[in-house]
Amino acid sequence: MSKPLRLIVFDVDGTLVDSQADIVASMTTAFQGAGVPVPDRAAILSIVGLSLDVAIPQLAPGLRDETYAAMVQGYKTAYMQLRAAQGTQQSSPLYPGIRSVLDGLQAVPEYLLGVATGKSRRGLDALLAGHGMERLFLTQQVADHHPSKPHPAMLLAALAETGVDADQAVMIGDTEFDMSMARAAGMRAIGVSWGYHTADRLAGADVLVHRTADLPQAIAGLWE
Structure with missing residues (x-):
């Protein structure tokens, strides 16, 4: 059977x-680009697994929707650039x-x-x-x-x-x-x-x- x-x-x-190095670096870029204080490494890694539109507001509550949208895009752009520069096998x-x-x-x-x-x-x-x-x-x-x-x-x-x-x-x-x-x-x-x-x-x-x-x-x- x-x-x-x-x-x-x-x-x-x-x-x-x-992929933690690129996640932390990309989140740092996104926060700096928006002029928002950067969370520490432990806080960033604590939200890995959530979708970006949920994760970023958890790390920085109380911002405007357009700020969150810009930070999500900033993260994606930074992550893509890191992957392109290093190659997937080194990046992740x-x-x-x-x-x-x-x-x-x-x-x-x-x-x-x-x-x-x-x-x-x-x-x-x-x-x-x-x-x-x-x-x-x-x-x-x-x-x-x-x-x-x-x-x-x-x-x-x-x-x-x-x-x-x-x-x-x-x-x-x-x-x-x-x-x-x-x-x-x-x-x-x-x-x-x-x-x-x-x-x-x-x-x-x-x-x-x-x-x-x-x-x-x-x-x-x-x-x-």
Whole structure:
């Protein structure tokens, strides 16, 4: 008897790639361009995973809508310039071991891979192309088309696209936003400790993983 299809959805920044240097630099440029005091590094990393139009107001509440719009655009422009200057593999390097984990998961017949990210469509496309991963993810959910995490819209869309039931799916991420999103979608959640939120903020995870090499076993163990 064949096994049921299972959907494995990954967050991107802080889970697959370490883009914190460019995130902090781009946010700094956006705030300086608007003449707004720059948050510290820890504050910036605390909102990674949220869509920019949600993240920036959290970092600097009480500004005018046009100021926020300018800061969002300033961030996007700075990020694109950094990626163009350095190349994707230096700008947003894969965490050690992640590529082999992804390739191994893709080789399992019943596994379908996806991503759910606060990145834009253009940003995700550039990242995947830069790492040669365009064909790895069957479903790709981005900030352009959904409310920000932790709203479950991205995961609900991924489930609908693949036809997988929520109890046969898992969200893997490094932030509490990923854990909350999974819960809201009725999915399991795996937290990874190498990203941008501390382990205590990942209390909503079914499993907490500390090494990339342990991900396949953690995933398989969810359905054993």
